Structure formats: C-alpha cells, structure tokens
Amino acid sequence: MLAENSFASPNSRRSSLNKRHRMSLPNSRAYLNPCFSSREETGVMLAKLINYYARSPDTIVLSIKPNATALAFEIAKELELPLDLFLVNSFQYDGMTVGAITDRSDQPLLKEQIIRGCDISKETVDNLIAEERVKLETLKKECCPLNLPLPTSEDGTLIICTDGIQSGQDARNTITILKKILGYRGKIVLVAGVMGSDAQKMFTKDTEEAIALLCPQIVGTVASWYDDTRVLTNEEVKQIMSQARELSNNI
Structure with missing residues (x-):
C-alpha cells in the first residue's frame, strides 16, 4: 500500500500538510516548515490509516527506535494492540x-x-x-523494553513504527534481523510519519505494506518535520514502556 494514495480528499489532514510544503521552497527541504506538531499527533494519524489492524490477533506494534516510542504508543493504544520497543x-x-x-x-x-x-x-x-x-x-x-515474544504464526503481524525514514538503513536492518536472524515468518507492516519516496518503493518489496503520511522525494533530517524537536529521555521511554505493559495486560 502506498500511503500517498490513501487520502484523496482535498480537505484531508494530509492534503493540508502537503499544501504547507508546496507553499515553501519545493527544491530545498531546509526552508520548509514542520508538518507535524508532535510524534503523538502523528501516531494518532497513522493509526487511522491502518485501523483495519485494530484488535487483530497475533499482532504487535514495535517501535524501532526509542524516540519513536511515543508515536508507536499512540498507534498501539488506538488499535488496542500490545506495544514493545525493538532495540537494534x-x-x-x-x-x-x-x-x-x-x-x-x-x-x-x-x-x-x-x-x-x-x-x-x-x-x-x-x-x-x-x-x-x-x-x-x-x-x-x-528503557526497559517488554521483550514480548514475536508472533510464531505465518498469519501473525508486526507493525514496526518510526517517526521518519530517510535512507531506510535502520529499518532495513531491523527487517533483515527479524527475518534472517530471529526467524520471523509473519507479515511486516512498516509505518512512519514521513518516508522518502524511493525508500517506500523499496520497502513495498520487503513488507506487507509500507505506509507514511508523507512521502517526499527528499526527507532531510526527520526532526525537521516536527514542531516538537525534543528527544525523549531514556527515563521517558521507560515510562512509556510501563504504560505499554498496562496496555498489554488490559487487551
């Protein structure tokens, strides 16, 4: 699934995001205004794109970097799915x-x-x-990840989340480790707030779906897409993991 085709309405949230970018200098990412207010807001928006995974059995949400954990938590909470931090x-x-x-x-x-x-x-x-x-x-x-067991069924699904992808090196390494080293055989869904268009095309070959709210040709730094550029402390990530444990217990 190519997320750039997901919102067709001119009044949609992503349409307004794209408009903000077109109003700036199209050939220079350095001068563009941020699109997202926070990782939390982005997580809620992404959850709406993939709400068909809500309450799916054998499905886990994984944050693939600590600073994206707040985004991933919102996805897990909205979809009523367990969340973990996958450290690579x-x-x-x-x-x-x-x-x-x-x-x-x-x-x-x-x-x-x-x-x-x-x-x-x-x-x-x-x-x-x-x-x-x-x-x-x-x-x-x-950070205290929960180390939840990965789904063992081929019908299982991992929703791996990050705030943004430029070259996709870390996400690519994560997917390769899951498949080749950990022996995961289920579906992988990759979601991100922003993902380079070339990276998205590449990931559609390795995943069930590669979904982003925005897929520009040039990403630049991921932080530049967010108004809130603060980096989560490890203590804050630990607190989110504590909330994730409670979420998993209540599902």
Whole structure:
C-alpha cells in the first residue's frame, strides 16, 4: 500500500500538510516548515490509516527506535494492540554501515560484501560489535523494553513504527534481523510519519505494506518535520514502556 494514495480528499489532514510544503521552497527541504506538531499527533494519524489492524490477533506494534516510542504508543493504544520497543543498533566503519545487532540475539547481522570489499579485519568487526553491545545493554537497562515474544504464526503481524525514514538503513536492518536472524515468518507492516519516496518503493518489496503520511522525494533530517524537536529521555521511554505493559495486560 502506498500511503500517498490513501487520502484523496482535498480537505484531508494530509492534503493540508502537503499544501504547507508546496507553499515553501519545493527544491530545498531546509526552508520548509514542520508538518507535524508532535510524534503523538502523528501516531494518532497513522493509526487511522491502518485501523483495519485494530484488535487483530497475533499482532504487535514495535517501535524501532526509542524516540519513536511515543508515536508507536499512540498507534498501539488506538488499535488496542500490545506495544514493545525493538532495540537494534547499527554500527559503522569509516562512515559505512557494516552491521547491526539486537538485544534479542547474540548473532550479529553483518554486511559481508562491504566487509570483504573494504578488507575489514575480523578483529576490527569483533571490536565494533563488542562496543555496540555495551551501548545496547545500557539502553536496554534504561528503557526497559517488554521483550514480548514475536508472533510464531505465518498469519501473525508486526507493525514496526518510526517517526521518519530517510535512507531506510535502520529499518532495513531491523527487517533483515527479524527475518534472517530471529526467524520471523509473519507479515511486516512498516509505518512512519514521513518516508522518502524511493525508500517506500523499496520497502513495498520487503513488507506487507509500507505506509507514511508523507512521502517526499527528499526527507532531510526527520526532526525537521516536527514542531516538537525534543528527544525523549531514556527515563521517558521507560515510562512509556510501563504504560505499554498496562496496555498489554488490559487487551
């Protein structure tokens, strides 16, 4: 599903968002006004786009980065679905992403072609992984994800959420880890407030649906699309996870 075709009405909320962008300089994202007031507002709007998943069995909402947790919580609350924070850290060497890890597996995702092509030694890769593990474990302790079991049925669905996608590297790593390392066989639905049009086309091949409120050609920084540019603290993420636990218990 291409979300750019989802709202046809000229009076719709997204139509007004697009209008705000057209009124600015179309070829320079740096001068455009923010479209969304907050991640929470964006989450509510996204939930309306995918309300056909409301109360679906074997369906979980996953935030794929801590700062998108408030957005994901609104989606989970509106759809009456359990929510969790799925921690994936990508790591780089000389400016290139060469792998990613998750707290749910000891096995890393490695970009073998890049590693071989750049002649990166195993020792260097192991050191990068070790450094990233420390960061990930610290993040896990401070944010307290619920570590809900993934749906095991092929009819299960994961709704993975983020506030915005530019190149899609982190989302791509997340999807690959879910499928190749964790063995997930169900459906994946990717939702975001804003998603680059090229990235959306790419993700339609790897997911059941790739949905965004806006799909411009150039995204720039994700934060520039939001009036509220504040980054959630880990303590705030932890509080949202506590609310998510109560939400799951009441479903």
